[in-house]
Amino acid sequence: MKQIVTGIVAHVDAGKTTLSEALLYRAGTLRKLGRVDNGDAFLDSDDLEKRRGITIFSHQAALRYRDLDLTLLDTPGHVDFAAQAEQVLDVLDYAILVVSATDGIQGYTRTLWRLLARYQVPTVIFVNKMDAVTADRDQILSQLQTSLSAGCIPFDTQADGGLTADAVENVAMQDDQVLEAYLDQGTLSAVTIQDLIARRRVFPCYFGAALKLDGVDALLQGLHDWTRVPQVAPEFGARVFKISHDDKGERLTWLRLTGGTLRTKDVLLGEQKANQLRRYNGTKYTVTPAVSAGQVCAVPGLTGTTPGMGLGHAPAGPQPLIQPVLNYAVDPQAHDLQVVLAALRELEDEDPQLHVSWSSHLQELRVQLMGTVQLEVLQQLLHDRFHLDVAFDQGSILYRETVTAAVEGVGHFEPLRHYAEVHVLIQPTEPGSGITVATDCSLEVLGRNWQHQVVTNLQAKEQLGVLVGAPLTDVKLTLVGGRASIVHSVGGDFREATWRSVRQGLMMARQQGHAQLLEPWYRFRLEVGQEQIGRAMTDIQRMSGTFESPTTNATTGGATLTGVAPVAEMQDYSQEVYAYTHGQGQLECVVDGYRPCHNAEEVISDRAYEPTADLENTPDSVFCAHGAGYPVKWDQVPAMAHVPYVYTAEQLRALS
Template identity: 65%
Template sequence: MKHIVAGVAAHVDAGKTTLSEALLYKTGAVRTLGRVDNGDAFLDPDTLEKQRGITIFSHQANLHYGDLSLTLLDSPGHVDFAAQTEQILPVLDYAILVVSATDGVQGYTQTLWRLLKRYHVPTLIFVNKMDADGVDREAILQQLQTELAPGCLPFDWDGDVDLMPEETAEAIALQDETVLDDYLNGTPLSTPMIQHMIQRREVFPCFFGSGLKMTGIDTLLDGLSRWTLESEPAAEFGARAFKISHDEKGERLTWIRVTGGVLKTKAEVLPDQKANQLRVYNGGKSQMVSEISAGGVGVILGLTDTRPGQGLGAAANSPAPLLQPVLNYAVTLNGVDAHTCLTALRQLEDEDPQLHVTWSEQVQEIRVQIMGPIQLEVLQEQLKTRFNLVVSFGEGSILYRETITEPVEGVGHFEPLRHYAEVHLKMTPAKSGSGMTFDTDCPVDVLGKNWQHQVLTSLQAKEHLGVLAGAPLTDMHITLITGKASIVHSVGGDFREATWRAVRQGLMMLLANDGDQLLEPWYQFRLTVDGDNVGRAMTDIQRMHGSFETPTTNGANTVLSGVAPVSEMQDYARTVQAYTHGLGQLECVVDGYRPCHNADEVIADADYHPVSDLENTPDSVFCAHGAGYPVAWDQVPTAAHVPYVMTH
């Protein structure tokens, strides 16, 4: 029997959970067809999900269809919970992307598409709600091919490859040069050939139907059975964690996909941490098992140091998450004990690392980072229902980032008495959205391999702050290019200090030449208003420093699509509801970071003094006459023991 793990993803209200219920019902996995709006959906078992009628957490279901054993992972559809969706992507064999026939490709649909591409997940597309009035199948297919990929092709004929329409066969062949050459030379397409093209993300089979009316479901199941390939398991044990949760008894659950070998109960998964118990979930119910084989999805009890994306055994870690929170909120305790609240939030942060809970000892304040207002409401409800804590949140603030616009060589020197390290780092701007990356280009005869490892470890050990507003750095590549150690006095901590100082010293060098840049998060928005309010909407967008494409019409309404700063548009949905009397609709998806539209104002308000930030100092320490002494950042290049590598 072929076993695959498939995830279901979609824009909110596309009918993703309804489709999942239809798949479960068709295959006999459930006896009754659940409904999201009735609060009885099999894959929305959490109380908060039942109350809100949306998927908030990822869930697992298991079903069989012919010779196909399918583990289905349902994911949230609301953009505020996109981090939950991103967590499951690295463990999928395939994804089912649900697109609403009435709404087409939305902003969040495109975000999901970028994520699926990033994690190299082969994808099948189900166009849902085809029973709605006025739906144009060909127009939807054209939009999929234009906005997602040319390889989005209809696969809803009788599944036999010999019965494939000629135009479909030609379109498939066009997606691969080698396949096209063979096809033009008379070699017909074969099932294995198409399976591998789908697996390589060259072809994206499209199916059409209605989850609510149960149409097109058999064709989709046939497609999953016919066109998918089982992943090749590794011989050595490996597993990848994709979710952390807690059960009703407070037990910590590590959700994993086994990538190789077999995981057995009581096996040591991490140093001094064993799999005390193994479970396999199906909706809200679980079953204890003695082992989970390669390809299987399950839960480990007994691990305390796991996190989503972590590789266990021979499995590698997943890439760092692409989606990051953009809003920062202070917790208003309302008489709740700060330590009790912080402990509860730490548990929720354990489940969702993107929450980024921080505690400021100076102002006695807890802050959390989130994606949007719906997530904030759910967080408030979780604290109340799970921990009996009634708190509120202050006014949100924007999470800014900083980067650089030109290369620089940063120098750090740390030489108090009986200590020694000097580090030179080449800091260069990187592609937007790439985050922070590090490497070394330093000969080992200049600086030993062990010291180079200390430098790279130190670079990764903390979140580096910029010098404009003290915001975290991003979109930079840092390379160790030279340095110096003492045979007698150097220890690892010396290189940590020198490395951190080198980063800050380089930033200060750029600050003097306007080479540092403040970034802010931007929304990609889609605003729908009636014809009478188009002028008002355009004026508002321009006032918010946004931009929009040529307006389009959708019946009696006008649609404006564009981008705008989160700081300006984050509360605009209420304004839209007010001036359209509830008939307008604003959809916003975080579209990454761009240069801040009002940088001077934000920097002035931050009132950040980088030289006074002693925990992130740009200055160095040198030694003379048996004592260490400080050297200001702008004097460090002259005092350094190793000459500059880059020309200045």
């Protein structure tokens, strides 16, 4: 039996859950075909999902087709829940990307495509809603090949039980070596085709209408024929991809085994044991004594597990790419904030991207979200699960900070009987790269243990910028120099010196004009009437956005505008669109990452952040003289440092 874990991903309303239902029905798992709009879909079992008609949480189902044992993970489709969808991608063998034939490739479809490429998930495409009058197979295929990959090739046209000659030739053309062999031999083996799919060179495309079960059998047969079981390690390993709570409030850790076998009572984390192993199918589960490599299970009762965590020999997954862009504060008048905090902590346990923060000094409770739909769902969860009616403020933008040129930061920590000095090179990196940490320091200059301390501390907390105190991003932090004392240095000294070196370097960057404030931007698609396109273009320019030349549709009389604009300016624009188009316009926005802030001076002035007053993130250092430690301001540290600068000004310019 071939075991495969497959996830279904799609833009909202593309028919993702409907396809899941159809696959389960045609495979014989379901006796009755459920529908999302009827509220009886097998995988949208949560009451909140039924009320809203969208998938909010990832769900698991199992089906068998011939000798294929398929674990199906259905993911949220709304852009506000992209982080939950991303959590699942890291444990998939294959993905099914659902594209609506009526809507084509949407902005969020492209986001999902980038995520699938990031996690290197082989992908099969199902073009849904082909029964619509406006559906055009050739047109949507051309769009797939142009916008996603030339390797998007129809696999649903068969000849003598296999692919047509045209399809085989198109498959071969996606790899030079395979093409050469194909021209010599005139054929391609199934193994070769499977390999090209697994290497993401070929993306089989199927067309149909899930609601009418059209094309579903062909997709099932394709999953059977063209997937292969990935190699697994002999020793135990597992990746956590989800945390949830069952209807009794018990905490569940969902994991995919990457190797070996997990048995009941095996030790998983610290001294915690897997006291029970559950295999879920929808809301129902069976208890099994063991789970083998490639399978998915839920383990109740564990604490301290988080999505992305590796267990056993499995490494941790990469840091998630999707990050929230809005910050909301809880209205302190509604409830006891400590009660609300406890509820939000439980929800944060399930979705770490909430980033719940509590300031005892300000008596302020905040969460980070993607948009208003997620906010509405959060409020409903607080009401349904915790009986709390919680109000939030209007929300504010989550800014980031970076540098535009390389700078060497110095941190020195030398109170009496303590000693550490650290030099960190801060370099700008590509947008969206986050923070990377490296070392370029001789062991003769700083011992291995101390270098390990520096690297660990660079990763130990969120580093903040010095413009508005926003998180630092898109930089490379490299240990390039330092000094320790054989007698007085301890690990805590290097923690202090490391953090101070980063902040001191950022202050230098600000002084030199190389500190930069970033804000989130939307990539938008705006559909209005042709008579309203002038108003729309004026609005986008007013919002500091840019757009491509508008396209018009002679049949519908509409016009489409695509481009980018700051989230701060566009987040409430949908209400304006609704008003001036009399409900006929449509605005789709997808977060397109961070870019330079369009009104940085205004934001910096309004925030009035004073980095030297942020004592938990001080850029100043501590030196010692006459048997006592004394503080030294950040701008005086380079002149007093015990280790000379590693880089000259010219070298720093060359590294920028």
